[in-house]
Amino acid sequence: MTLLSIQNLRVHFLTEDGIVKAVNDVDLVIDEGDTLGLIGETGCGKTVLGLSILRLLPKNARIEGKILYRGKDLLKISEEEMRKIRGKEIAMIFQNALTSLNPVLTIGTQLSEPFELHHGLKKKNAIQKVIEMLKLVQIPSPSERVREYPHEFSGGMRQRAMIAMGLACKPFLIIADEPTKGLDVTIQAQIIDLMRELTKSSMSSMLLITHDLSLATELCDNIAVMYAGEIIEYGSIKELFKNPKHPYTQGLLDSHPSRGLKPMHGISPSLINLPEGCKFHPRCALAMKVCKNKRPQMVEIEKKHFVRCFLYDYD
Amino acid sequence: MNKIILFKNFNEIAECWFRQRTKHFSKQKTLVIGLIMIFGLIFMAIFAPYITPYDPVEVNLRNNLLPPSWEHPFGTDNLGRDVFTRVIYATRIDLLAGFLVVGISMTIGLLIGIIAGYYSGKMDKILVGMIDTFLALPDIILALVIVSSLGPGIYNAIVSLSLFGWVKYARVSRSLTLSVKEKEFIEAIKAIGASDFYIITRHIVPNIIAPILTLAALHIGHAILSLAALGFLGLGVQPPMPEWGAMLNEGRAFLRVGWWLSVFPGLMIMTTVLAFNLLSDGLRDIFDPRVREEVIK
């Protein structure tokens, strides 16, 4: 069953330096119980994609397209309706737990807000729930910890607290944006284990946004590869690793330590001055003449394996 | 890709394009306006005799307390003097005094602050203690004390304001010097045998001068306000010299019969201080790294 369907999404930002085209014509589907990994380099627009689902973009953003969720277009509903969904049915876990938590409020206060807001609990009862959540994410001595402030937690604990905050109301969809960024490798491993456990036990879907391939392999069922604001390949985790079709995906896999650390040529394009035609063609060793002028369409080359590349687009 | 659909209306595209082209200029908008105003004021001060029709001190009792008119745009005061003329001439005194106060304060403050920061040690700690003491009281109070012992007058006013004005420069330059001193390139230069004097003048000063200047611009405004306040209290410039604050004080007694005596000099003070505030804001915008509209990647 499809939970979320993104259609023709375009997100542009109006800035002093020009128009930043962060998301260009993206189609994406997340099924119930599915964990979808959104892979891409820093600056390819994946975080923007995540934020647009919850309509958390800054004022200078211009959005077009559809985000269908349970029969509603999230981009068209009122702000009030959107607020009822945020934190309750769709929740987001942010990157930098230190800056994403309010330094002057206790962990207890911040984590009880979803309960107070969406379940109508009074503060006392909400705190009880918070303590349960903290236990769930394996934070020691939770009943004392609720009264502490974010700066008193360690990096790993803060991230767990953020995860607890996201999972509080048992949302149908969790958007996790680089949940292990900046953490020590050992802590990363713990967080990954935790997230795997939690997603397995609950029925929620997850959109995991990351640049870290190994993280994706640990947690995801399907992968969407993003480049310069577009989805250029989509498939199951097994398929993609066995049979990467897009040159960029191949390059991404090759640059992984386990495969030899082979670097890719060139740098990712600026989102203000995007190249014409296929966005990857300046860096592609297999670029053909048509790649410079025309933009390839998404093509299903095998069952549930899609690529956007003229190598496979025989039109 | 059809850009027009994504914008609320055509205005947005135009605005975005326009902002790109004028990005540089709009950052300096405040600075430019401030500078224009200041140049205007300096012009008025320098060319006062040529742009004013009357004598600022000549008494003409038959014309006293005339409301604003074509002949007397700001009216006349109780001694028949043209207020417009006096206001323009007062620009000389207030501007010059303001520049002097800031110039002296900045120089002393820079010297003491840099030396304290560079040669930190016992001397430094004593200085910091002194600085905190001086900072405790507002400058007007201390200026009053000095005036009461040395007597009123424009020079004493300048001296007393400078005497306590240097403190904030010292504080800022000291902390900035301390942080520049830590930077590695200082070590490198020392290693090639540069003298302290060389290091200070060629490397420390240029690095700290920017925030100091911003502070100075703001300070000129404050200094002029303080000078006018002292003048208002009768403790600054002495009559018959025209000075904005003093003129306001004179006008106070005639508020009922001659509002123009008090309104216009005050307007001039506000305009002047505003000009320097704009200058200071503009400088700060230029020197600080600009924080752009955040684009989330």
Added chain:
Amino acid sequence: MLRYIVKRLAIAVFVIFGTSALTFFLLSLTPGDTAVIIIKRAFVGDIEYNPSIVEVKATKDLLGLGNPLYIQYLQWLINALHGDFGRSYVTGRPVLDEILPRLNATIELAIVAAAFSLLVAIPLGVVSAVRQNSGIDYLSMAIATFFVAMPNFWVALILILIFSLYLDLLPATGYGGIEHLILPVITLGAGMAAITMRLTRSSVLEVLRLDYVRTARAKGLDERRIILRHVLKNAMIPVITVVGLQLAHLLAGTVIVETIFAWPGIGKLLIDSVNARDIPVIQGCVFFIAIIVSLVTLITDVIYRFLDPRIKYE
């Protein structure tokens, strides 16, 4: 926290003594023989009186005026700590008797002005930030920019012009009921309100851009709760520091405002004694002003540390 308070108290004491020593020294530079002045003004009460050499010497010995300066200061200090600040040259009464009743009036004025200023500035600053670039934002920013540049004595005169002379709504001078309080409070508070409002606005704008505000939105919180619970406390932290400094300058402002509105406070006393060269009273006034300023700074520092839990428990 307690240790911090004690440390700041110690510094405050040091500062008060430092300032009074400085003032003492500066006042001693007054030209003219102090003994003669005292005889003329305090003892005899006649400026024209010509004291004899014997009288001058006797006065010098009596008051210890022949001693080196620092001894004189210490003498003054010891006396002051016992409540004896000397006698006014003008009225002959003990300085403390002149100052204490007036302290009330000044504190009353200062507190009401500060309250007025904060009650206007902070909500306006928050609204301006939340509705950035709206009509109300531009209007309040424009008004604030002008008020920051206005001398408070001019504001006072304009207010008197409009409300006392033309509209005849409020009294121009005097001390008594609320109607006497209004104009002085507005005069004193307007400048501080302008600065506080601009600072609040920029502080709130800063905080609104931060990650944790986005997190709060992601949880489904509405704007009102976000502002009141998440933004305000954080935004007020830098504002408090500046407000503390402003309050000190408020005291300086009372000097002018009390003079214009004939408000019987310390500020007016200071000016009157400066004009009359009443040195003991000047010394006493500065001493008390230093105490008030130090206390205010200390309280604001403590509040600041209290607000930010990152510092609170150090």
